[in-house]
Amino acid sequence: MKRANLQLDEHGRLRHLLTIEGLKRQQIIAILDAAESFISVGDQQVRKVPLLRGKTVVNLFFEASTRTLTTFELAAKRLSADVLKININTSATVKGESLLDMLRNLEAMQCDMFIVRHGDSGAAHLIAQHVAPHISVLNAGDGRHAHPTQALLDMFTIRRHKGEFAPLTVAIVGDVMHSRVARSQIHALTTLGISDLRVVAPKTLIPTQVENLGVHIYHDMKEGLRNADVVIMLRLQKERMQGALLPSEQEYFQDYGLTEEKLQVAKDDAIVMHPGPINRGVEIDSEVADGPRSVILEQVSNGIAVRMAVMSMVLGRAPIETGGEGEA
Amino acid sequence: MKISILGGRLIDPANDIDRITDLHIAAGKVVAVGAPPVGFEAGQTIDAKGQVVCPGLVDLRASLREPGQEYKATIASETAAAARAGITTLVCPPDTDPVTDTPALVDLIRHRSSQAGFARVLSLGALTQNLDGQQLAEMGALKAAGCVGVSNAHRPVNSTQVMRRAMEYAASQDLPVFLHAEDASLANGGCAHEGAVSVRLGLPGIPDIAESIAVARELQLIEQTGVRAHFCQLSSERAARMIARAQHDGLPVTADVAAHQLFLTEMDIGFFDSQCHVRPPLRTQRDRDGLRAALARGTINAICSDHQPHDTDAKLAPFPSSEPGISALETLLPLTLRLVDEDLLSLPEAIACLTSKPARIIGQPSGLAVGERADVCIFDPGHYWELSAETLVSQGHNTPFLGWEFKGRVTHTLLAGHMVFGPKH
The missing domain is CATH 3.40.50.1370 (Aspartate/ornithine carbamoyltransferase)
Structure with missing residues (x-):
């Protein structure tokens, strides 16, 4: 018979790492x-x-x-x-x-x-x-x-900066639809029991029924970032401009690109993460990517x-x- | 060969018969129901006590892979599987290779199937040449060659104008059009229902509106052109509801559903089980229940197998790259009988969905009255068995139902009075 959880061996230990889903x-x-x-x-x-x-x-x-x-x-x-x-x-x-x-x-x-x-x-x-x-x-x-190891290194980075997971508010911003990183992060963060997990993007980049995974959906960036402890930016592939998902890089950056100004509404000690490689001026402003709250290189x-x-x-x-x- | 089938429960929905009686067959036809004709001497008698005797099953969609993909299956291998499953008439979609858009292909398929001798194979002709959705196929010639309808199979006809013309032309030829309703741009690149499971597994989704939006377009074109139309393998509750409304308004449309859609949902994909990769995709429990209700109400007229036999490698790929489809001939009757056990349909209603109702859609006879063709299926309704790869006759072993226990198994199949499956086989 097929083992229900393929990645664990018969003693419940990790044999493969395929997904965060199902890990305790x-x-x-x-x-x-x-x-x-x-x-x-x-x-x-x-x-x-x-x-x-x-x-x-x-x-x-x-x-x-x-x-x-x-x-x-x-x-x-x-x-x-x-x-x-x-x-x-x-x-x-x-x-x-x-x-x-x-x-x-x-x-x-x-x-x-x-x-x-x-x-x-x-x-x-x-x-x-x-x-x-x-x-x-x-x-x-x-x-x-x-992308389970990416999610784990993100959790590791968050824990080094924030300690406990339970009280945290985390905002994942950008192309959730096409992102394996986001899916793994969502499973990890919900398993670790954070108090408020948000995804922030226009509807075209948010998959149907993502709320079933335990996230709150925001289409307004400032609302989504308000009081966040952690802001995770996702990479936006250039080819998303085709297929009528977005009008232009400029408009995307205008509404969903992370700038110092938008970051103001997050907590003062909020950290900024990105799985890389970053598109400067598309999803994140250089000033933020290279700024004091960025932990992007530490993630690596x-x-x-x-x-x-x-x-x-x-x-x-x-x-x-x-x-x-x-x-x- | 003269055959007497004795003491079975004869269920003949076309003639509204459901009683325990005898059936006598000679020269490929039914010669008597009840007492044999005077002087009738059977060369073979079949003791059918405790069994159900019904017309041979009619399957509105079975891909036999020949010509073009003989490494997956052949007309001979799959019609043998059909005989094992009590199916005597198969309707083959035109997406063969080359496409069934010429009389020569129709002849080839008929020739191969009569050579094999296990089942009657009827072809749907292509609606457009090479199924490319641009130029009309020679529907008149296809009809003359014996096609029971025309279809563009799973290839979209993107141009509404071409679809309108195709329907108008088919209507002039009095050919029914078989429609796979799917909006190509909404389904583009998808491999699973867009919903809870596809978001979890990161599978590109096909929303249910890909089906219902196409149904909406086709319904208006059907009304406009007056063509006889049949919707194949519905997958969504929403589409079933729209078709019910159209039927209520008097539009001459029929529909079928693949048996697996009445039992499986997106949840069965689990962690990427490619055996559950089908097209249209498995949808939600609400869709499954809606399809069941539509079947019970009669909105959906027939249950088909949507048989898609594959070689092993076709499913040994990551889910999105695996080929869709189930080897389904041999689960058509067993799954349908489950609907009886689950009190959705009575046994005669269930049999009608596999015999008289699909036969009417393709203009074929299906009845066991005196003088009718002796296509007969005999099954033991109380026989429990488990589906295993070893016992599958089909060359395709791709089915998510391996290991399922079923009740009811075919014991004999007669094609025009010839036993094509029985205890000796």
Whole structure:
């Protein structure tokens, strides 16, 4: 039978990381705590720990990426794993060889972990369903569905600045419709029990029934940012100007671009986040992006520690005596 | 071969018969109901005690993948599955490769199916050449070749003018038009119902208005052109309601629903189960209940399989890239019988949705009165069984119903008096 929660093993431990949805609050906290212990590794003279020595990690990127790919690679290397990067040219993707055939081949080369980015929602789930039992899959972004490590590093960054989650008001601003980052952040923030979670965008960028995920919808930026502790800006892809989603970049920036002036209504100690890469002058003004409340670059360095935490938890699971219990 | 079917519950909705009686068949036709004709000597008798005897089932939409996609299935493989499932007449949509827009293709399909000998395969001809929505297909020639209707399958006719002309022309040919109502620009790129599940999983959505807006356009064109029209595989409560209103106003429109739409909803997608990737998409529970109500009221006339057999790889892809469709012939009757168990329909009503009502839409006979064609389905209504890939006859094993327990199983199928499925098969 299909396991209801594919990403946990039979002992409830994290085997894959595919989505934030379905993780318990304690599991998220445990990852953040583990990441805390890895932060110092980056500051040491020898930036390596031997936790994953002898393990092989494969980066399978079907979509272009700079920071996610790089930080995963750095994280794996700091854990002493061997890292293989397979960059699949999206234009020539899997003609002749199916996705699953390719994975079988990599399995035959005794790899231990696949880090997958793919343009289709559900790609990481599909792969996780078909890999050999010793292999773990980390979702590095699938379509519009999820980007769980990004959400975790955002939670890590928020916790470092704000401490407790419960009292927080968080506003996610921009293209929620097409954003896997937003979906994962929403699951993480609701699981962590923040008091007020808002999405702010014109209707064309807000998916139908997003309120079912536990968010409040705002179309007016100033209303949406009022008293916010955390403002998360989402990247606006230039191609959204086509397809009648928005009239122009200028109008978008006018109404939804984050400026110092709009930020005035947020709390004085509000932090500004962005998963990158940023479009200056489209969703965020340079003055804010480079300003004192921006934690955007900190997010990037935290990404390494958080990815080290996830990789070590997933691959470093100690064998548990099962007493003859078979694979469920 | 002369055959007597003895002691079964004969349910013949076209002739309003529901009683325990005998059926006698000779030379491909029913020769007597009740007592055999004088001097009749059956070469074979079928003991049908405790069984239901009804006309062979008529399926208004089954893609057989031939010609064009024989690696998925063939006319021979799928008509064998139809015989296993009690289906004697299949209507094949025109989206074959090449498209069924010439008499030669219609002949080819008929020839292949009669060679296989398991079921009668009727074609829908293309509404527009190559289904490109621009130039009208040669509907007169297609009708002469035996097409029972015309359709643009799942390919949109974006131009309202072309659709109007196509309907006018079809009306002149007295050909019914089979419509898959979907506004292409609203459905563009979608793979799941736009709603709670698509937002959670980040799947590009197809809103229910993609269907109902297209239905609204087609209804006005139907009224304007006077064409006979049939809406295929409705998926939304809203569209069903609009069609009910049109029927109430006297418009000659009919509709069908795929059996899976009466049981599954968007929730069944779970975490990206590509077996639940269908087109039109599975919608909400409210839509499912609305479709059921429309079926019970008679707004929706027929239940079809919307059979789409696939090779394994077609579903072994991330949800949006997997191919839509279910291998559904062998669950058509079992799912419909569930509606009887769930008190939505009486058994004769359920059988009518699979026999007399779809047959009327394509102008085919469906009855077991004396002199009528002996297409017969016999099933054991109390037989419990579980659907498994091993027992599927269809070459496509893509179904979300694997592991479901069903009640009621076909024991014999007769096509024009020939046993095409029975205990020996």
